[in-house]
Amino acid sequence: MLGQKLLPWDYGVRNLFRRPSRSALTLGGLTIVVLLVLVVVGFIRGLEKSLAATGNPNVVLVYALSSAADVENSSIAGRTPALLSASVDGVRRQHGVEYVSPELYLGTRITTANMPEPGMGLVRGVTTTAPLVRGQVQLAEGTWPQSGEVMVGRLAYSKLGADEQDLAIGQQITFDGQTWTISGRFTAAGSAFESEIWAPLTELQTVLKRQDLSLVAVAMDSPDRVADVDMFCRERVDLELKAVSESAYYASLQTHYKPVRMLGWVVVALVAGSGIFAGLNTMYGAVVGRTRELATLQALGFRRRAILLTLVQEATLLACAGALIACIIGLTFVDGAAVRFTMGAFMLTVDSVGISVACGVAALLGVVGALPPAIKAMQLPVVEAIKSI
């Protein structure tokens, strides 16, 4: 290929402007394809990131053995936190506070001021130790909830299907027959907590007429201490508890959502595949109409490979322009867009992986879309092609 005489670069570029409306349509189609790819990859990456950011290997979750890893179904005795801190060594302790967070966790219907229909939200009843154990959680604005108050994760509105304004500080929301005032808004480094609503534990228990807990989250001094908690739960069979490190818990959720992610990649492949067909179609049109011209180039002495390369270059140029536009749109509008999902809400993420995949798909569209028509056009003998109109 090197050392071979190529057609001027200009030739390919100018050919794109030969039929501007067709090139523009193709560009539009390619842009949409690449944008779709970007959205789907953004979805997959956002989901992965949200789950990965949630798991902390130092933290162990203790919940009911019978709940089959579904914390919403878990019910454990209210005395479990005290029992754990008394029986297990290696629980983290600082400034006289033990890092043990009793929590009540449930999905429930929540109404905001402006929502016609209640939406499904995730509520966690917490004490002041919760943010110590869940270190990612940071109060972004407002204050920690007092009696009759809740604080909301920054994506809670999306999980509810509400407006962001509905969950602004000072707004009121209703669930389980009680109206709560929003006192603060928190972030959690992209983790799943961001789609939750946190309420004071005792008050939530009163409202729900429950005395039990869903789980206890305990921060240990080191990840290997997690095994001690597990040992304790196994030995005290009577308590019917199960201990799992938070990172293992969310890793299992990752596997749980594996089919979803696989489906995402299938969609990427399908979208790219259909894009290739669209590209093929356009290139067939562009090449067939130029049979005689391509034969002339051969008659002048240009080798077939050089002409092939020019045609691929034309298509790839267009595909790259499409990728560029799609990435700009993607970074501006797609990146950070909140998505509702069963497990909570997360943000579409246009990162280096998404951009690489999108650009790869674009390059593929250019090359794979252009090669077959170009090869077909080259197969006609020059003497015949030169007579075509």
Add this chain to the structure above:
Amino acid sequence: MSLVEVINVTKEYANGEESIRPLDEVSLSVEEGDFVSLMGASGSGKSTLLNLIAGIDLVTSGEIVVADTDITQLSRGKLADWRARHIGYIFQTHNLIPVLTAYENVELPLLLLPMSGAERRKRVEIAMAAVDLTSRASHYPRQMSGGQEQRVGIARAIVSNPTLVVADEPTGSLDDETTEQILQLLERVNNELGMTLLMVTHDADAGQRARRKIRLERGRLMENGKELHTAKIRTA
């Protein structure tokens, strides 16, 4: 040896059961600097012979030797390189590249040859001047008349100073006045630039302008009423 030696060339097209043989063991020698016209009825095989000599078609049997190279032995890639070096092709319908200007169209064959940008520019300018189109250098084909387009086509064919210039019905789609212009131009290419010229035409008047006039009849080549024989037989 002559510049071009066509030796016992046969071209056969298999069309299912029957086959057509527009060239049946034809032979022809063309001397350097000559101007040869090839005439004959439509469909007699004139273009076929021209394309074989120009190296864009392949013989069924026989040899074609141009400037001591038997081009029937070259691979497709090598043949392409050979064309770039040795053949200037003038088409009936000019076949200019629409997205390139007159200048760029003329420059195109030079991109295949090793030479500096300055050398290339000089050669294009000379070729453009030879066809009297210097003032149209930056025009695109669609901005020119048919005669001007054909002149650009001629400039493109001569720019690389080829061994042989071939023209297939170069005046076939032009009016009388433009035809005359183009024929005069071709005569100048032969006389003043000393290029060897092989021109296919079905127009008797145009054919008469050449120094040698050859006819193709029923698969055989005739000159002055006599059939041409192989170079080997002639020299024997």
